[in-house]
Amino acid sequence: MIVTIERLGHLGHGIARDQDLRPIYVPGTLPGEVVEGTPDGDKLIDAKITTPSTDRVKPPCRHARACGGCQLQHASDAFVAGWKQEVVQNALAGQGLTADFLPLVTSPARSRRRATLSARRTKSGVLIGFHGRASDTIAEIPDCQLLHPGILAAFPGLQALVMAGGSRTTELSLQVTLTRGGPDVMVTGGKPLDASLRLDLARLVETHAFSRLTWDGETVALRDRPALTMGAATVVPPAGAFLQATQEGEAALLSAVRQALGPQKRIVDLFSGVGTFTLPLAETMEIHAVEGDAAMTKALDLAARNTPNLHRISVETRDLFRRPLEPDELRPFTGAVIDPPRAGAEAQTATLAASTIPVLAAVSCNPVTFARDAKALTAKGYRLDWVQVIDQFRWSTHIELVARFSRP
The missing domain is CATH 2.40.50.1070 (OB fold (Dihydrolipoamide Acetyltransferase, E2P))
Incomplete structure (x- = not known):
C-alpha cells in the first residue's frame, strides 16, 4: 500500500487514509511524506518513505531508532514548534476559542534533570x-x-x-x-x-x-x-514530588506567569506543589498556596519560613478536586495562578469563573483540558489574552503552556 501522510496525531504518529478513507497510522513519518508499507489493521508496518518531507532531519541521538523516549527527533525544530502550537490552536478551536500566541520556548538538549x-x-x-x-x-x-x-x-x-x-x-x-x-x-x-x-x-x-x-x-x-533552589528559597521536596523536568523549562514557565500576573498585592497559587511559582513570586507579593499533598505543603511551608525577605506566604493542604476554593474565599486576591495535573481543574475552574479575580495565570500540560477550562472561564466573562507554548519535553509530543485570562 502507498499512502501520503496528511497530518500528525497527538501521539506523533503520521496519519494517512486508505482507499476507503479510513485512517492509517504510520509512526516516524511527517505530513506530506509518501510511504509504502504493509497494512496491519489501522497501521502500516514495514513502512518505507519514498518521498521524504523537507522537515525531516537526521535524529541527533544515535539511540533514536531503538529508544522510545523521544517521538519527534526525525522532525526539524521549526516543524515541532509549529506542530505543538497548532495542537493548542486546534484544541481551542474545538471549544470555539482563538488566542494570540507568544513566541514558543524550547528546552535545550541534554537538559532533563x-x-x-x-x-x-x-x-x-x-x-x-x-x-x-x-x-x-x-x-x-x-x-x-x-x-x-x-x-x-x-x-x-x-x-x-x-x-x-x-x-x-x-x-x-x-x-x-x-x-x-x-x-x-x-x-x-x-x-x-x-x-x-x-x-x-x-x-x-x-x-x-x-x-x-x-x-x-x-x-x-x-x-x-x-x-x-526556587527563587531565593531552598526546598527539600518529598521523594517523588512533582518537579518541572528542566531548569530552563521551569524558568520559562515562571517568566510567563510573571508576565501574565503583572504587579500584584496578593495572589492565590492553586495546585502549588512544593512552591515552583509561590516561592519566586513571594519576592514581590503575598501568596496563599494551596496543594492537596500534605508532604509537599510541608516542604513549601518549611522553605518559606527559612527564607528571609519574602512577602507573607500562607500554606493550605486541600483537595481542590473535591473541595475547590469558593468565590467568597477567592475574593481577597488580586490574581491567581492555577497549575493542575493533566486532568485539568474543572471544579476549581468553575469557582474561579464565578469569582471577581481580575487576572489569572493558567499553566497546563494538556491542551484538551486547558481548552475545556478556558471555555468555562470565557463563558463567565474572562478574556483569553494570550497563550505561550513551552516545549519543556524536547522531541516529545508532550505540550505545556501558560495563558493569561483577565476580566475586561
Whole structure:
C-alpha cells in the first residue's frame, strides 16, 4: 500500500487514509511524506518513505531508532514548534476559542534533570534505559541527548543499586532527580528490604554520592539534603514530588506567569506543589498556596519560613478536586495562578469563573483540558489574552503552556 501522510496525531504518529478513507497510522513519518508499507489493521508496518518531507532531519541521538523516549527527533525544530502550537490552536478551536500566541520556548538538549528509567538485571549485568516504542524491551541509552549529563553520570551507581536489589524476573523503576546534594533516587519494584540489603544500599549511596535513596516508599539512606533552589528559597521536596523536568523549562514557565500576573498585592497559587511559582513570586507579593499533598505543603511551608525577605506566604493542604476554593474565599486576591495535573481543574475552574479575580495565570500540560477550562472561564466573562507554548519535553509530543485570562 502507498499512502501520503496528511497530518500528525497527538501521539506523533503520521496519519494517512486508505482507499476507503479510513485512517492509517504510520509512526516516524511527517505530513506530506509518501510511504509504502504493509497494512496491519489501522497501521502500516514495514513502512518505507519514498518521498521524504523537507522537515525531516537526521535524529541527533544515535539511540533514536531503538529508544522510545523521544517521538519527534526525525522532525526539524521549526516543524515541532509549529506542530505543538497548532495542537493548542486546534484544541481551542474545538471549544470555539482563538488566542494570540507568544513566541514558543524550547528546552535545550541534554537538559532533563528528572527522569524515570526502567532497569532489569540480566545474565551479563544490568540494563538501564527507556522502553523501545510499543515494547517491553529496555533500550540502553549511554549517549542520550535528552538527559542532563548529571543523570548519565549517575548510571554506574544506578547499575550497582539494581545489581544489589533487583532480580532477573522483575523490572525496576528508577526515578532520578538532580539536586544540589546529588541525585535523588526513588526505586520501585525492588527486592524486599532486609538488614543485609539495607546495609548494601546505604553503602552504595555513600560510594556514588546520591543525596537520598527511597526504596518502595521507604527512605533507606540520606547522605545529603536533596535540596532544590526556587527563587531565593531552598526546598527539600518529598521523594517523588512533582518537579518541572528542566531548569530552563521551569524558568520559562515562571517568566510567563510573571508576565501574565503583572504587579500584584496578593495572589492565590492553586495546585502549588512544593512552591515552583509561590516561592519566586513571594519576592514581590503575598501568596496563599494551596496543594492537596500534605508532604509537599510541608516542604513549601518549611522553605518559606527559612527564607528571609519574602512577602507573607500562607500554606493550605486541600483537595481542590473535591473541595475547590469558593468565590467568597477567592475574593481577597488580586490574581491567581492555577497549575493542575493533566486532568485539568474543572471544579476549581468553575469557582474561579464565578469569582471577581481580575487576572489569572493558567499553566497546563494538556491542551484538551486547558481548552475545556478556558471555555468555562470565557463563558463567565474572562478574556483569553494570550497563550505561550513551552516545549519543556524536547522531541516529545508532550505540550505545556501558560495563558493569561483577565476580566475586561
